[in-house]
Amino acid sequence: MRDRHLGKMPRGGTTTARYEEDPDNAWNCCSWCEYLLIVILSTILLVGVLILTLFWVMFYRGGFAWTERPLQQFNLHPILMVAGFVTLSGFSILIYRLCRCVKHIYVKLIHMFFHAVAIPCIALGFLSVFDSHNALQKVNFYSLHSWLGFVTMGMFLLQFVIGFFTFLVMLCCENKTYSCRSAMVPIHASLGLANFWLAIATSVTGIIEKERETAKDPNLSAENQLIEHYITSAIGLTLVVIGIIVTFAVRRTNAPASAKVYVTERI
Amino acid sequence: MRDRHLGKMPRGGTTTARYEEDPDNAWNCCSWCEYLLIVILSTILLVGVLILTLFWVMFYRGGFAWTERPLQQFNLHPILMVAGFVTLSGFSILIYRLCRCVKHIYVKLIHMFFHAVAIPCIALGFLSVFDSHNALQKVNFYSLHSWLGFVTMGMFLLQFVIGFFTFLVMLCCENKTYSCRSAMVPIHASLGLANFWLAIATSVTGIIEKERETAKDPNLSAENQLIEHYITSAIGLTLVVIGIIVTFAVRRTNAPASAKVYVTERI
Numbered sequence: 001m002r003d004r005h006l007g008k009m010p011r012g013g014t015t016t017a018r019y020e021e022d023p024d025n026a027w028n029c030c031s032w033c034e035y036l037l038i039v040i041l042s043t044i045l046l047v048g049v050l051i052l053t054l055f056w057v058m059f060y061r062g063g064f065a066w067t068e069r070p071l072q073q074f075n076l077h078p079i080l081m082v083a084g085f086v087t088l089s090g091f092s093i094l095i096y097r098l099c100r101c102v103k104h105i106y107v108k109l110i111h112m113f114f115h116a117v118a119i120p121c122i123a124l125g126f127l128s129v130f131d132s133h134n135a136l137q138k139v140n141f142y143s144l145h146s147w148l149g150f151v152t153m154g155m156f157l158l159q160f161v162i163g164f165f166t167f168l169v170m171l172c173c174e175n176k177t178y179s180c181r182s183a184m185v186p187i188h189a190s191l192g193l194a195n196f197w198l199a200i201a202t203s204v205t206g207i208i209e210k211e212r213e214t215a216k217d218p219n220l221s222a223e224n225q226l227i228e229h230y231i232t233s234a235i236g237l238t239l240v241v242i243g244i245i246v247t248f249a250v251r252r253t254n255a256p257a258s259a260k261v262y263v264t265e266r267i
Numbered sequence: 268m269r270d271r272h273l274g275k276m277p278r279g280g281t282t283t284a285r286y287e288e289d290p291d292n293a294w295n296c297c298s299w300c301e302y303l304l305i306v307i308l309s310t311i312l313l314v315g316v317l318i319l320t321l322f323w324v325m326f327y328r329g330g331f332a333w334t335e336r337p338l339q340q341f342n343l344h345p346i347l348m349v350a351g352f353v354t355l356s357g358f359s360i361l362i363y364r365l366c367r368c369v370k371h372i373y374v375k376l377i378h379m380f381f382h383a384v385a386i387p388c389i390a391l392g393f394l395s396v397f398d399s400h401n402a403l404q405k406v407n408f409y410s411l412h413s414w415l416g417f418v419t420m421g422m423f424l425l426q427f428v429i430g431f432f433t434f435l436v437m438l439c440c441e442n443k444t445y446s447c448r449s450a451m452v453p454i455h456a457s458l459g460l461a462n463f464w465l466a467i468a469t470s471v472t473g474i475i476e477k478e479r480e481t482a483k484d485p486n487l488s489a490e491n492q493l494i495e496h497y498i499t500s501a502i503g504l505t506l507v508v509i510g511i512i513v514t515f516a517v518r519r520t521n522a523p524a525s526a527k528v529y530v531t532e533r534i
Contacts, residue, residue: 251457
């Protein structure tokens with residue numbers, strides 16, 4: 001994700017020749033503080049938004065169930081989608097920023113692992129809303145939220161498949177696939193970030209749709225509605241703050257490459 | 268925005284020494300095709316979303332007015348916000364991608380000009396909804412959309428002021444402010460992109476809030492409601508496609524710098 005390869009690659013060279021040194025760009029106090037701040041803040045927010053959604057669903061939307069109670073089955077949808085598209089994907093993106101001293105192939109594998117764990121969450125989240133809508137005889141793929149969600153899921157799957165083949169399978173022929181992998185890095189990174197923001201946009205639209213739906217519920221007291229409104233607004237705001245922090249965290253520096261980074265490993 | 272400065276800067280050197288050459292990275296057929304595709308597609312979508320919003324407001328929401336008709340005054344809000352935060356800001360970001368043969372200081376000035384034109388649009392858009400809410404005795408800053416909008420406006424203003432001072436005013440002392448400007452480039456670029464996505468997320472939440480509000484209107488026929496639903500969904504989908512294209516367009520390549528780029532001019 002971060003641009004370490006800033007010179008030309010010595011094609012066909014030995015492994016030890018594949019790095020560049022630049023002691024000027026070593027870690028200073030400022031970058032350590034920023035690193036720590038991002039680690040702490042992003043962990044709090046990524047876990048916090050999941051806990052907040054769980055709290056909202058458990059205490060204000062009646063908890064969970066599977067097929068026997070469709071309304072409660074629907075409640076799995078926000079939890080699983082936030083877990084898959086925001087918490088797991090957010091950590092997966094931040095891994096490139098957080099694991100600075102780990103060998104790059106391990107960073108890639110952890111990145112893939114987090115996204116792979118997100119897949120069953122997303123699939124179950126999709127199934128829960130689909131089943132619940134069918135049981136309640138609601139129309140599927142009608143609202144803007146559902147269409148945005150469809151685009152988000154499609155892009156996520158595309159990114160996963162392309163990323164898996166380009167950055168892991170293609171490593172079996174490291175030298176020959178260098179230029180292809182190199183060209184794919186910025187595309188995969190920028191579309192990944194776009195997909196993350198798309199997931200956030202989809203989540204906030206979903207929250208607003210649900211909030212407007214519950215606002216019509218005559219069984220809810222005005223006080224409870226107000227508290228629920230504050231909880232859902234807090235979830236929405238946390239989501240966009242996460243988006244801003246992740247975008248900021250994975251920005252690429254203008255400075256030259258840092259010390260001893262293996263060029264081919266980085267892509 | 269795009270990383271052209273990939274070597275060390277020859278501090279105190281003459282102006283002619285401040286560039287790097289790399290004929291390997293010259294434009295090929297593929298990059299021309301991509302460039303043209305992005306220019307055409309982004310222009311169509313950025314102008315298209317504004318026309319679509321105008322069409323929706325004119326034909327389905329009763330057109331415009333100022334203080335005498337609060338409901339029509341509100342209609343200025345989506346138009347002006349989409350114009351300022353999406354169309355103008357989108358072109359302003361893409362300028363870095365589109366103007367490849369223009370001197371960098373002109374690109375900066377055009378970038379600032381587009382954002383400067385967006386400011387009155389945003390201010391009027393904010394005033395129109397504020398006035399309309401007051402006249403209709405609606406609560407201000409209650410919904411998630413309004414809070415997201417508040418964050419978006421705050422970040423926009425911060426980015427504008429910091430960008431103006433860092434990348435234009437600081438040029439009066441070009442050599443001494445080099446390291447500061449260099450450090451600010453990736454921060455300004457990443458937060459700018461985050462702000463653009465935030466604007467998109469805010470817009471889609473606003474569209475959904477308005478759509479849910481009008482769905483309760485008993486004067487509207489079911490057919491008209493359905494058409495309006497499709498129009499607002501189309502606006503929302505166009506907005507996220509714009510976000511994806513802009514993020515993709517301003518990605519930074521992994522390849523070395525292209526030919527004859529003046530290093531200090533780039534920041």
